[in-house]
Amino acid sequence: MIPSLSLLRAFTAAVLILASASALSQAYPDKPIHIVVPFSAGGGLDAAARVLGQGLTKRLGQPVIVENKPGGNGLIATQYVTGAKPDGYTLYLCVTTPWSMLPALYKRPLGYDANKAYTAISLLAEFQTVIFVNPKTGITSMKAYVERAKVNPGKLSYASTGSAQPYTLATELLKSKMGIDVLHVPFPGAAPATQSVVAGDVDSAMFDVGGSAPFIKAGRLTPLAVLGKSRVPSLPDVPTLTEAGITGFDIPMIWMGVVGPGGLPPAIVRKLNEEINTVLRGDEMTALLAAQSLTPLVSTPEQMDAQIKGDIQSWGAVIKQLGIQLD
Secondary structure, eight states: OOOOOOHHHHHHHHHHHHHHHHHHHHHOOSSSSEEESSSSSSSHHHHHHHHHHHHOOOHSSSSSEEEEOOOGGGGGHHHHTTOOOOSSSEEEEEEEEEEEHHHBBBSSSSOOOTEEEEEEEEEEOOEEEEEEOOOGGOOOOOHHHHHHHHHHHSSSSEESOOTSHHHHHHHHHHHHHHHHOOEEEEESSSHHHHHHHHTTOOOOOEEEEHHHHHHHHHSEEEEEESSSSSSOTSTTSSSTTTTTTTTSSSOOOOOEEEETTOOOOOOHHHHHHHHHHHHHHHHHHHHHHHHTTOEOOOOOOOHHHHHHHHHHHHHHHHHHHTOOOOO
16 A cells, blocks of 8 residues: 555654754754752752763763852742753753742742743752751750740741742741741851851751761761651661651652753753763762762653652642742
8 A cells, every 4th residue: 555645744754853853962962061050059959960060071072060040049040041042051950949839939920830941851869858956055856956946936046048948848847847936047058058057156957968967977066857767877876757756747859850941852851861860870979979868869851740740739738838928
């Protein structure tokens, strides 16, 4: 049977599309790539971006440059990336915040549609989380922390990276559950926020284990508990919240990953996903994640997209429960 003209045209178009995608993938990249980080230099996200950038530079043959754009609860970096050309040369190493939290938190338009403004590329890692205080507080357990806060409402303080970040919402949820009042003190990044607790300017914080573990091991911070169902290998003596007597406290997974602007060509997405996963399995990234107490997350773009869409529902429910709204 001789194929119809319409079938031949459709077949030819499909072949041309595949050939074009293959050519695009092979040509990319032909100039430097920029990875935007929404926090200041020195934190866990920034460190991961730099090791990832070094790995991708070797594999792709083009410089991969890290750009720190802190501020605005991540809005500055997010608006910059979502407004960039979807050509694979502007990437965003972020957490769940821009897509699943900011739209639910802000009353005003953000300048991007959280459901369409990104192209999922690859998850990188899950954060392990610890609650800690300055040793000068004299607090050595979650029970003592809660008791101090109840006796002296508003006198204890906690550092954060802004009102619309996962650790901030988790802390606010914990405050609500415990019925305590702790003063919120925001900083432009995890590194300066952690340093503020080390210096004694702020009493406590909840952050990833990697950034605080060196200070904990040096005795400059006192850990109270870790989030999650099991203890963290790098802090084996620190109890979980459940072990510390606080049950029924569950929050969505806090992750880091790489996205691009909405509309990124599938061929480039596939190439970046493959290269990122290769770097993720490499010795340098494996060592960094282990040192930062981060759990690697090898994923497809589809799996990351599903994670983001699920987080929109989960974190949206947390924000609604807390009744938090930002102008």
